[in-house]
Every structure is written in structure tokens, then in C-alpha cells.
Amino acid sequence: MPEEPFVEIEHTADLALRVHGRDLPSLFVHAAQGMFHLMRYPPNAEGSVRLTRAVALEALDLETLLVDWLDELLYLSERNAACLERFEITSLDTSSVRAIAQGASPRYPTRSIKAVTFADLAIRQVGEGYETIVTFDV
Amino acid sequence: MVGKQNLERKSPLIWEVPQSFRPDMRVPARVYADDDLLEAVLGDRSMEQLVNTATLPGIVRYALAMPDMHQGYGFPIGGVAATALPDGVISPGGVGYDINCGVRLLATGIEAEALTAHMPALMTALFENVASGVGASGGLRVNRNELAEVLEQGAAWAVGRGLGTQEDLLRTEEEGRMQSADASALSPRAMERGLDQIGTLGAGNHFLQVDRVSAVFDAEAAAAFGLREDEVVVWIHCGSRGLGHQVCTDAVRDMQAAVKKYGIQLPDRELVCAPFGSPEGQQYFKAMSAAANYAWANRQMIAHLVRETFRQALPAPLRDAELRMVYDVCHNIAKVEKHRVDGREIELCVHRKGATRAFGPHRPEVPAAYRAVGQPVLIPGNMGDGSFVLAGTEQAMEETFGSTCHGAGRVLSRAAARKRVRGEQLRAQLEREQIVVRAGSMSGLAEEAPVAYKDVEGVVRVVHEAGLARRVARTLPLGVIKG
Numbered sequence: 073m074p075e076e077p078f079v080e081i082e083h084t085a086d087l088a089l090r091v092h093g094r095d096l097p098s099l100f101v102h103a104a105q106g107m108f109h110l111m112r113y114p115p116n117a118e119g120s121v122r123l124t125r126a127v128a129l130e131a132l133d134l135e136t137l138l139v140d141w142l143d144e145l146l147y148l149s150e151r152n153a154a155c156l157e158r159f160e161i162t163s164l165d166t167s168s169v170r171a172i173a174q175g176a177s178p179r180y181p182t183r184s185i186k187a188v189t190f191a192d193l194a195i196r197q198v199g200e201g202y203e204t205i206v207t208f209d210v
Numbered sequence: 211m212v213g214k215q216n217l218e219r220k221s222p223l224i225w226e227v228p229q230s231f232r233p234d235m236r237v238p239a240r241v242y243a244d245d246d247l248l249e250a251v252l253g254d255r256s257m258e259q260l261v262n263t264a265t266l267p268g269i270v271r272y273a274l275a276m277p278d279m280h281q282g283y284g285f286p287i288g289g290v291a292a293t294a295l296p297d298g299v300i301s302p303g304g305v306g307y308d309i310n311c312g313v314r315l316l317a318t319g320i321e322a323e324a325l326t327a328h329m330p331a332l333m334t335a336l337f338e339n340v341a342s343g344v345g346a347s348g349g350l351r352v353n354r355n356e357l358a359e360v361l362e363q364g365a366a367w368a369v370g371r372g373l374g375t376q377e378d379l380l381r382t383e384e385e386g387r388m389q390s391a392d393a394s395a396l397s398p399r400a401m402e403r404g405l406d407q408i409g410t411l412g413a414g415n416h417f418l419q420v421d422r423v424s425a426v427f428d429a430e431a432a433a434a435f436g437l438r439e440d441e442v443v444v445w446i447h448c449g450s451r452g453l454g455h456q457v458c459t460d461a462v463r464d465m466q467a468a469v470k471k472y473g474i475q476l477p478d479r480e481l482v483c484a485p486f487g488s489p490e491g492q493q494y495f496k497a498m499s500a501a502a503n504y505a506w507a508n509r510q511m512i513a514h515l516v517r518e519t520f521r522q523a524l525p526a527p528l529r530d531a532e533l534r535m536v537y538d539v540c541h542n543i544a545k546v547e548k549h550r551v552d553g554r555e556i557e558l559c560v561h562r563k564g565a566t567r568a569f570g571p572h573r574p575e576v577p578a579a580y581r582a583v584g585q586p587v588l589i590p591g592n593m594g595d596g597s598f599v600l601a602g603t604e605q606a607m608e609e610t611f612g613s614t615c616h617g618a619g620r621v622l623s624r625a626a627a628r629k630r631v632r633g634e635q636l637r638a639q640l641e642r643e644q645i646v647v648r649a650g651s652m653s654g655l656a657e658e659a660p661v662a663y664k665d666v667e668g669v670v671r672v673v674h675e676a677g678l679a680r681r682v683a684r685t686l687p688l689g690v691i692k693g
Contacts, residue, residue, distance in 0.1 A: 084254045084281040085620045111344075112653065135479070136466055143459055147399065150452065182651040184344040184413040184693075186455045187307040190462060190479035191283030207283050209307045209455075210414055210624070 075201070078106030087185070087208045088192075094201040096134075097161035100169065103138060103206055104145055104159050107188075110208065111181035113155040120176040123154045130168045135193050135204075141169055142188040142206065148173065155179035185210055212257035214248070223676040226272075227261055234477065235264040241275040242610075242676050250621050250664055251279050256286035262477045263291050267485070268298020270551050270558065274610055276565050277672040278619030278664060282306070284480030287564035287620075290613045293486065295546065295557045299474070300491045301483035302461035302498070304561035305544050309457060309498055310505035311416075311449030312383075312540035313588040314513060315599065316533045317435075318520070320442040322422035322688065328524055329646045332420065333689040335523035337648035340418055340515050342411035342693035344650075349409035350511060357404055358393035364503030365538075368408075368510035375535075378510065380577050382538040383567060386506040390546075392496035396453075397460050400497070404453030404504055409511035411448045413650070413693035415658055418512070419445040421596060421685035431583040431601045431682040435536050443685055444533065445597060446512050447590050449542065450505035457501045461494040486559050495544070502543060509538055536599070537577075537586035541566045541616035549611050560611045568602035568614035568679045576602070587679045591618045591666030593647075593658065594640065596686040598670045605677035614679040615670070618663035627662035628653065646689040655692055 075092035082088075089106040093099030125148050131137040149156055156175035163170045191207040217225045220240070225248060227239040239260045243251055251257060256279050263285050264273035270292055279288030284303030293299050325332070341349055352360060360367045365386025368374055379385045393401075411418060423441045426432045437443070450457075465482040468474075468490040474483065484490035517533045524531075544561045551558070569576050569585040576585045584601040591597045595618075606612050622630070633652025636659050640647050649655040674681045 080625060082623050082625070084256075084623055085287055086283065087624065131463075132467060136463065140463065150403070181344050183654060186414075187459050189283040189303075189307075190466075190482070193479060209283060 077102035080110070081205065083207060086210050089206050090203065091206060092201060092203045096202055097164050099195065099202045099204065100138065100141055100161055100164065101159045103142060104156070107142055107145065107185065107208065108156055110183065111185055112183045113179050113181050120179055122174065123152055123177045124172060124174050127169070127171045127173055132167065134166045134195050135190065137167060137169055138195065138204070139188050139190060139193065145173060146185060146188065153178040153180060183210065212261060214252060223672055227257065232261060234475065235261060236266070237264050237269050237272050239264045239273040241279055242672055242678065243277045244668065244672055247277045247664065247668060247672060254281040256281045259284070259286040260289060262481060263289055265477060266291060266293060266299055266301060266481065266483060267474055268293035270294050274613070276615040277669045278564070278615040278617055280619045280621065282563065284478055285561070285563045288615065289563045290561065290565045290610055292549065292558040292560045292611045295559055296487035297485050298559060299483035300486045300495055300544055300559050301481055301561065302458050302465065302494055303480045303482060304563050305458065305498060306542040306563050307455045307458040308449035308542055309454035310502035310540040311542040312505060312509065312538060313590055314446040314509045314538040315536040315588050316444040316513060316516065317437055317536050318442045318444065318531045318533050320528055320531050322440050322442050324528060325442055325688065328528065329689050332523045333646040333648050333691065335519045336418060336516065337691050339519045340411055340512055340691065341409065342413065342650055342691060344413045344693065349407050351406045352408065354401060357401060360408065360507045361393040361396070361500035361503055362391050363387060365506040365510040368507050368514065373514040374510050378513065378535045381535045382506060383540055386510065386538065388499035388502050390496055391499035391503050393500055395493050395496035396457060396500060400453050400456035400460060403456050404451070407451040407453065408508055409515060410451060410508070411512065411693050412451055413654060416448040416693060417593065418691040419687050420689040421445060421687050423683050424596065424686040425684040427681040427683060428601065431680065434580055434583045435586050435599065435682065436534060437536065437599065437683050442688070444516055445590060446509050446516070448508060448512065450501040451508065453504050454501040457497045461497065465490055465494070498544060502540065505540070506538065537588060539566050539588050547611065549607070558611065562613055564616045565613045566616045567612055568600070568606045569612045570602045570604040570607050584680065587614055589615060589617060589666065589670060592660040592663045593687055593690045594660035595666055596684055598666065598681065599683045600670065600673070600679035601682050603677055603680055606679060610678055614673045618666035618669055620662055621664045622662040624657040627657050627659050630661055631656045631659040640690070645687050649692040658692060
């Protein structure tokens, strides 16, 4: 059975996801999809318009890059009152990522994510793909 | 995992993981708990996180945890760690993302019974006037120059604009302003996120509550704090909003490199830190202090909105009530304080992450009006079982760097709470108990259900019996606002 792209795991106070991807770009995309899933946007998108934003980031290692990627998307969603739903990674290595994020605005989540943490964050190779745990402060 | 077999019982309410448990521990790890609360602590990974905290360079005496301890990220929530200056570290993960998340208590002088008929209208007006919810803006909008003033002046900035009194400042921890703040230490993004959120509550566990004093345990301290039985009080629980979150995000990221630079080995990257006196440590401390000031300005603004709303929404003579500040405490902060360690008074960086300062009598930091009885300690419980007012003690000064618990502490994850409780049902149940609820999100309300939290009475009993704070009064909710 294929791994789920992301699964919510138990955390007493905050929120955490186990994320899986067949390669690093899909790991990054699934982590982003999981984060917006946790923010619980109401399905009604009446009156909203499409929004596209380019993302280009550099970081000292892969884990920091993943945190920066999610932080950037969180910031873009807050600043643009947007729910981001589609992510196209155009390039990714261990210290940089370029991508296009698309979504709809105005859309407002019903659950707040304050930040993306480094807690327990380690990107591991498993079988044919990659896996990590991401913990969000809420 | 740390199990009960790894713990030594030092006294009926103190449990210790000895330094020998793991070679990287620099001090033992201690938790204050009774048997029931210890069971809850061992149910998640918080003890492991406390042991990790005990590895921080420069940590003195113990890594400490209060009875409301639960799993966080990096430090556990309910954790206290003090490092010796100037070489001991400061860790943004030891403060948390919501810098100076804290609690303010206002006493109204109104008898609860006189307010009953007006509660629905009052709560509706408060819900409309105090912006709440995810990413809520709609607060006071300021420009960048004004924001820099807010960051350096804290609550005094709001009071200078007629949004409060000098008395409010005197009854606020640090008088609502950390002198170490420097607005230029913030990133442009942190500044941008702070422009329109002054006077907003936010979401999650933040709340605005109208309560009545249901019990007084210590008549002398209650009289000093100006609290009497059946009086209506207002609790405000919130922090530094997106600006504070960004300051922490920036620091955790930037310190990933600092850890390598200073050769610091850590068991969890969320514990990143830098020597307090280093450029990285100072940059964070100045930015954190500025975010703390923002939070105090935020709670000052919200207190102003609450006072205005009481005047607008209530008939005479209730509208003429003076909403007097009891106190304002922070429970996510790092402070430079002097404490006695091994018989010597030394300067420390005290991290309190989900822990409250609880300075005892006669300390100069305690407002003159309260100095004889100790600092007021404000412990929000949950929306069903109410909250407590305590007073700081000399024993807390000796044992916990003048610190105590900060709340009930969660025991159920958000998913587990949602499985047990539906928001609409909870609201109906609270309204049957004559508690008026105004909430932006029903699922958010369910996640904050009383069942998700430890028994606040049990947590307070432990700190009272352990001598880390003295029980003064309890309050029970009449009305609740959740974002």
C-alpha cells in the first residue's frame, strides 16, 4: 500500500504531521498541503480569485529549507488572505528551492498556525522515498 | 523515553531525573507534581524534553517543570531554566513563539448578580469590539515609526495616548516595558506583521472572560489585590501576535548557524541557543524584549476596549464602574534577574515557557501596594472550571527562581478533544450553566473544551502545597469569548 502523503500524529498541545514523499519535491509539496489542511479553510470559496506567487529560498541545510518553505507559505497566506492549494517545485536541492504556489483569495482559515518548528525535524530516506515529522505551534 | 523508574522522589511533590540519567545532562531535571499529575506528565514526551533542557550550556541548579507541564517543542510547556550570565545561553525555544503571552486581570467592583440580566448584551458587545480569530487584524493600525515607539515603550505607549492610566503601568510586570527592547533588532517581516494587530486577541487558547470571584482563600492578600467574593472580574489572555511569532521564527532560524559557530551540541534543534552575551544572543534578547513590549501594549489596548465596552453596553449605574487593574503577568519570556545560587547572588537569564513569575514579598519588582503579600500570580484554568489568583512566595525565590505554574496545562491533543466534544454541544452545555459563549469557530471551541485540560484545582493545589505560590482567590466564568 502506498504511504499517505501526510498523516496527523498525536501532540498534546500543538499539531504534528508525519509527511511522506517519493522524492524531495513531493515531500515538500505534501508538507505544504498538510499544513493548509490543518488550517481548516471553509470549503465555500465564493467570490475569491486565483492567486499565484513565486517562492525562491536558500538555507544552510535541507531541514532548515523545509521550515523556511513552510514559513514562507504561511506568511504569504496571511499577507494575501489566501488559501494556497497547488505547489509546483521547479528546482530543489539541499540548500535551495524555487517553486510556484497557487491558491485563492480572499480565504480565511478557522485554525491558527503560529509557526513551523524544528522539533523532531529530521528528513530521512525510507525505502523508495523520504519521510519527516513536522510540528506546528498553534 | 523517561519512565517512572528513572525518577527519584525528593519530597512528596518533587520528582527528579538525576544528572546521571544521560551523559549530556549538565544538571538534574525536576518536576513538581502529585501522583495523578505525574501520570499525565509521563503520558507524553514532556519529561524527555525537560531532560533535553538540562543539557543547555550554562544552566544552573535544575531544569525545572511545573505541575501543568506538557509536551511542547524544544522546552516542555511549564518549563523553567536559568543560565548564568554572561556565558550561559539564551534560547528562543525556551520562550516560545508567542513571546509574552500573558494574562491581565481587571476588577470591576460590580456584584455578579447585578450583571446577570446584561451578560448576553455585554458579551456580544465585547465580541464585536475586541477583534479575535485567526490572523485577526482590525486592531489599531500604526505606521512603522509608531510601531518602533510601541516596541520600545510597551504599555506606556498606549497609556501616553489616553488608553489607560499610570496605575495600570504600576500594576504590570516590568511596568509593561522591558528596557532592553530595540526595534531595530526586528526583521522587516516581523515589523510588517505588527502594523495592524495591536488590540487583537487572536485564536487558539487565547480568550477574554468575564468571571465572578467564587471563593477567597487568603483574606489579607485578596484585600491587598482589591478582590472580594462575588465581584465581577475580567481576564484577558493573549500575546504578541504575528510580530512575536516572527521574532521567534527569525531567531530559531538564525541561531541554527550560531550553534555551529559556538560548538554547542544539542539533542533537539528547537533548543537552538547562543551565549547571552554573544551578538546572536543579544540580537534575540533585544528583539524578544521588543515583542514583549508589543504584547503589553496589546493587552493595554484590549483593556481599554473592555473599559469602553462596559461604558457603552451597560446601563447606569453599572456603566460607571471603574475597571481597576489587578495585575498583568507574562508566562512566555526570558528575563535577566538576580537570584541566590549556592549562597551567592548572581545574574541569570531565566527562561519561563508556560511558567509565571511568582516573586515573594518585599521584592522591589513587586508593586508597592502588593509588596507585603507578594506578587499577584494569575492562573487561567479553562472555560468551565474557572481560574485562580495566587500570590508569590519566598520559597519560590529559593527553589524555582521565583516561578510557578501558568495554567491548567493540556492533557488531550486537539484531535482527541474534538473526538470527545462537539463545539455546539459544548456551547449549549456552558449556556445551561449560565455561561455566555461568543466564539468565532465551533471546532476551535471544542479543542479548548475543559476536558482537554488538566484539573486546574489539582495543579494549583500542588503549587500551593509545594509553597511555590499561595492560593488567594478563585473565579468562575460568567461569559467567554474565544477567537
